[in-house]
Amino acid sequence: MADAMREGTARGAGLAEILRDAGLYALVTLGLCIPIVSYRTDLSQTSALDLTPRWGVVAGLCGAIFALRLVQRMVLLRRDARRALTPAPRQATEAVDATPNAGQRISGLALPLFLGAALALPLVAALASGGLGPARYWIDLGILILTYVMLGWGLNIVVGLAGLLDLGYVAFYAVGAYTYALLATTFGLSFWLCLPLAGLAAALWGMLLGFPVLRLRGDYLAIVTLAFGEIIRLVLINWVDLTGGSAGISSIPRATFFGIPFTAGPNGFAATFGLSFDAMHRNVFLYYLILALALITNGVTLRLRRLPIGRAWEALREDEIACRSLGINTTTTKLTAFALGAMFGGFAGSFFAVRQGFISPESFNFLESAIILAIVVLGGMGSQVGVAVAAIAMVGGPELLRNLGFLKAVFGEGFDPNEYRLLLFGLAMVAMMVWRPRGLISVRMPSVALTQRRGVSGALVREGHG
Amino acid sequence: MDVFVQQLINGLTLGAIYGLIAIGYTMVFGIIGMVNFAHGDVFMVSTFIALIGFLILTTWLGVASVAVALLIVLIITMPLTALWGWAIERVAYRPLRGSFRLAPLISAIGVSIFLSNFVQVAQGARNKPTPPMLNGGFTLFERDGYAVTLSYKQCLIMIVTVLLLAGFWYLVQRTAFGRAQRACEQDRRMAALLGIDVDRTISLTFVLGAALAAVAGVLYLLYYGVVSFSDGFVPGVKAFTAAVLGGIGSLPGAVLGGLIIGLIETFWSAYFSIEYKDVAAFSILAIVLIFMPSGILGRAEVEKV
Numbered sequence: 001m002a003d004a005m006r007e008g009t010a011r012g013a014g015l016a017e018i019l020r021d022a023g024l025y026a027l028v029t030l031g032l033c034i035p036i037v038s039y040r041t042d043l044s045q046t047s048a049l050d051l052t053p054r055w056g057v058v059a060g061l062c063g064a065i066f067a068l069r070l071v072q073r074m075v076l077l078r079r080d081a082r083r084a085l086t087p088a089p090r091q092a093t094e095a096v097d098a099t100p101n102a103g104q105r106i107s108g109l110a111l112p113l114f115l116g117a118a119l120a121l122p123l124v125a126a127l128a129s130g131g132l133g134p135a136r137y138w139i140d141l142g143i144l145i146l147t148y149v150m151l152g153w154g155l156n157i158v159v160g161l162a163g164l165l166d167l168g169y170v171a172f173y174a175v176g177a178y179t180y181a182l183l184a185t186t187f188g189l190s191f192w193l194c195l196p197l198a199g200l201a202a203a204l205w206g207m208l209l210g211f212p213v214l215r216l217r218g219d220y221l222a223i224v225t226l227a228f229g230e231i232i233r234l235v236l237i238n239w240v241d242l243t244g245g246s247a248g249i250s251s252i253p254r255a256t257f258f259g260i261p262f263t264a265g266p267n268g269f270a271a272t273f274g275l276s277f278d279a280m281h282r283n284v285f286l287y288y289l290i291l292a293l294a295l296i297t298n299g300v301t302l303r304l305r306r307l308p309i310g311r312a313w314e315a316l317r318e319d320e321i322a323c324r325s326l327g328i329n330t331t332t333t334k335l336t337a338f339a340l341g342a343m344f345g346g347f348a349g350s351f352f353a354v355r356q357g358f359i360s361p362e363s364f365n366f367l368e369s370a371i372i373l374a375i376v377v378l379g380g381m382g383s384q385v386g387v388a389v390a391a392i393a394m395v396g397g398p399e400l401l402r403n404l405g406f407l408k409a410v411f412g413e414g415f416d417p418n419e420y421r422l423l424l425f426g427l428a429m430v431a432m433m434v435w436r437p438r439g440l441i442s443v444r445m446p447s448v449a450l451t452q453r454r455g456v457s458g459a460l461v462r463e464g465h466g
Numbered sequence: 467m468d469v470f471v472q473q474l475i476n477g478l479t480l481g482a483i484y485g486l487i488a489i490g491y492t493m494v495f496g497i498i499g500m501v502n503f504a505h506g507d508v509f510m511v512s513t514f515i516a517l518i519g520f521l522i523l524t525t526w527l528g529v530a531s532v533a534v535a536l537l538i539v540l541i542i543t544m545p546l547t548a549l550w551g552w553a554i555e556r557v558a559y560r561p562l563r564g565s566f567r568l569a570p571l572i573s574a575i576g577v578s579i580f581l582s583n584f585v586q587v588a589q590g591a592r593n594k595p596t597p598p599m600l601n602g603g604f605t606l607f608e609r610d611g612y613a614v615t616l617s618y619k620q621c622l623i624m625i626v627t628v629l630l631l632a633g634f635w636y637l638v639q640r641t642a643f644g645r646a647q648r649a650c651e652q653d654r655r656m657a658a659l660l661g662i663d664v665d666r667t668i669s670l671t672f673v674l675g676a677a678l679a680a681v682a683g684v685l686y687l688l689y690y691g692v693v694s695f696s697d698g699f700v701p702g703v704k705a706f707t708a709a710v711l712g713g714i715g716s717l718p719g720a721v722l723g724g725l726i727i728g729l730i731e732t733f734w735s736a737y738f739s740i741e742y743k744d745v746a747a748f749s750i751l752a753i754v755l756i757f758m759p760s761g762i763l764g765r766a767e768v769e770k771v
Contacts, residue, residue, distance in 0.1 A: 028549070028553055031546065031549045032549060032550060032553060034546060035515060035518040035519060035522070035546075036511065036514055036515065036518070036584075036585060036588050036589065037588050039518050039521075039522065040588065040589060040590070041517065041518060041521065041589055041590075041594055042590065043592060043594075043595075048597065049517075049521055049594060049595070049596070051518070051521055051522065051525070051526070163568075165568050165571065165572070167575075212752070212756045213756065215756070216755060216756065216759070218567050218568050218571070219500065219501045219567075219568070219571050220755050220759060222501075222568070222571060223501060223706070223751065223755060224751070224752050224755050224756065226703075227703070227748040227749070227751045227752040227755075228748075228752060230703075230744070230748050231745055231748045231749060231752075234742070234744055234745045234748070235745065237741075238741045238742060238745075366699065367579070370575055370579055373572075373575065374576070374579075377572055419586075419587055420583075420587065422579055422583040423579075423580060423583040423584055423587060425576075425579055425583075426576045426577065426578070426579035426580030426581075426583060427576070427580055428576070429572060429573065429575060429576025429579070430557070430558045430573050430576040430577060430580070432576075433558075433562055433565070433569045433570075433572055433573040433576070434557075434558070434561045434562065434573070437562075437565055437566060437569055
């Protein structure tokens with residue numbers, strides 16, 4: 001919002017001007033709130049719509065926007081004043097000597113830190129809450145976050161590395177989930193056999209859907225992948241004979257510990273290993289399973305980035321025409337990105353099916369694609385650590401907010417932060433594009449370096465110039 | 467034959483609504499080359515504004531005549547929706563000029579998610595029905611007990627669409643703003659050198675697109691009588707399909723594409739399967755983009771290096 005209206009008013013703006021500007025913002029907010037916020041419609045007993053005026057909420061919103069804008073302008077004013085005193089550094093020297101800022105320094109330490117925290121989570125949660133049973137909430141939250149981390153890393157191959165905006169990624173997630181569910185319920189195949197098959201099926205679909213869109217440029221490609229994703233979902237809903245339609249597939253076989261089921265019986269996991277039976281063993285096992293899958297995704301991505309194909313992806317992202325004129329086969333480059341991204345989506349999908357025990361097309365709608373994309377975008381498109389941080393913040397954040405008591409005190413008893421989760425997702429996506437298009441932790445390590453590796457600050461890298 | 471004529475009428479009505487939304491997509495794409503993904507949700511916001519406006523008029527202010535109420539709703543919904551269009555461009559798209567290629571599209575997806583969830587939070591997730599308005603219609607002819615009817619609603623939708631398109635055509639072809647708009651579409655930098663305020667023209671383009679989407683929103687509310695926060699996505703995609711089919715960037719193309727998509731949808735539902743009607747729309751979108759990305763009336767794009 002800042003950059004849009006700042007032009008021409010940045011210098012020498014007095015307090016009156018700032019107040020008028022903030023007032024304008026509040027006025028626009030007022031206009032936008034009429035009548036969407038100011039009157040709430042509710043179905044009454046007679047199935048007619050009742051109107052409830054809510055001018056208090058509107059006033060609160062306008063006041064908040066006014067205050068935010070005021071603060072923002074004040075901060076900008078001080079920053080401009082400070083900048084006016086120091087001579088501007090030359091961009092070129094800045095680019096070469098870019099000292100890593102706090103965020104970039106952290107990213108170096110982040111990987112082992114995250115890994116340690118992720119490995120220790122079930123143990124810590126069990127110790128802190130006294131037993132595996134009470135720790136269930138934390139372990140399930142960990143599984144949820146890790147699923148999104150894995151999906152984010154999978155999509156990152158397509159969007160972050162190859163620069164192909166895929167809005168239908170959830171289709172491959174669905175293919176993986178349905179492949180496992182159908183194979184397991186129809187033929188009784190085990191999870192460990194189905195996992196690679198699901199990945200293969202998803203990769204095949206990735207190639208199949210990727211092939212026709214090869215010629216398209218960025219935004220058209222995005223729209224076509226969106227169309228494909230929706231087509232797959234609609235077919236899943238309507239092909240009732242195979243998929244069970246909107247009712248989905250239930251009683252999918254649960255995960256086993258490499259053949260040993262998590263049951264209380266004498267052949268169960270607990271009895272085999274001489275432990276006392278606990279239903280949470282399965283959840284802990286699932287937690288480490290998704291952690292392993294996510295780490296495999298990460299490891300493969302990091303290795304591939306060093307191979308010629310990974311460099312070809314990055315070249316493709318920066319400039320397709322230049323890439324082609326250097327003799328890189330853009331067809332195979334794009335297709336491998338699609339197929340690999342889809343494969344990891346398929347793995348995640350079959351994990352999702354085995355964890356839930358029930359799948360339906362509703363879990364695979366466009367919003368899910370958008371959430372995964374938002375995670376990749378907020379993570380800085382290409383940064384592995386960034387994707388993990390974004391997934392934790394976006395999936396775990398609202399969950400944590402829900403448990404904070406004082407929010408209920410401020411916003412009333414019925415306040416549920418999860419309602420606002422997607423609202424914030426949307427806002428965050430816009431804010432990222434406006435302020436930090438290269439992500440929160442944006443450091444781009446060139447994969448190929450002549451003498452010495454230097455991180456280039458994301459702020460100095462533009463598409464086609466870095 | 468009877469069923470065919472009836473479906474033709476239904477399809478043209480639906481097509482008129484898609485065409486009105488499609489103009490917003492095509493104008494924005496023509497002038498700044500971005501797919502305004504949030505346009506479908508702007509349309510959805512306008513249906514809610516219209517719904518609430520209509521309720522206030524009929525229940526609180528006691529406007530008895532439905533026609534008068536609809537006219538007033540149309541008049542207030544257009545500027546209120548246009549304000550949304552203006553604000554979105556200002557906040558989410560304008561700062562991104564000169565950013566990397568996919569930035570505006572990602573930002574637009576963000577706006578789209580924001581808008582649908584904003585309306586969900588503000589108005590609740592349930593469907594909002596309105597009492598049926600403007601019932602009845604003309605019976606065109608009747609054979610073997612099957613009456614082909616043209617309802618008053620359909621009449622009104624077609625008349626409003628034609629009138630608005632005529633006004634819109636005049637605006638684009640005959641006024642100073644229209645000239646500036648077309649100039650910016652051809653070459654933004656050159657237009658700026660010739661003294662056209664490009665930023666203002668782009669803003670006005672968004673305002674106009676949103677206002678036309680608002681008209682579509684009022685007509686949609688009238689036609690279906692029920693709105694929901696998730697109603698922006700599918701009509702938005704269909705209207706975008708219409709814009710691409712007609713040739714993105716071309717205004718007559720958007721209307722033509724809208725009519726074709728409306729006809730395909732109704733005929734598909736009537737003769738094949740109603741379950742797969744959205745599959746048909748999405749398939750057309752994919753096929754058109756892959757095999758004829760310049761559409762029916764569009765011009766092929768040459769990428770210069």
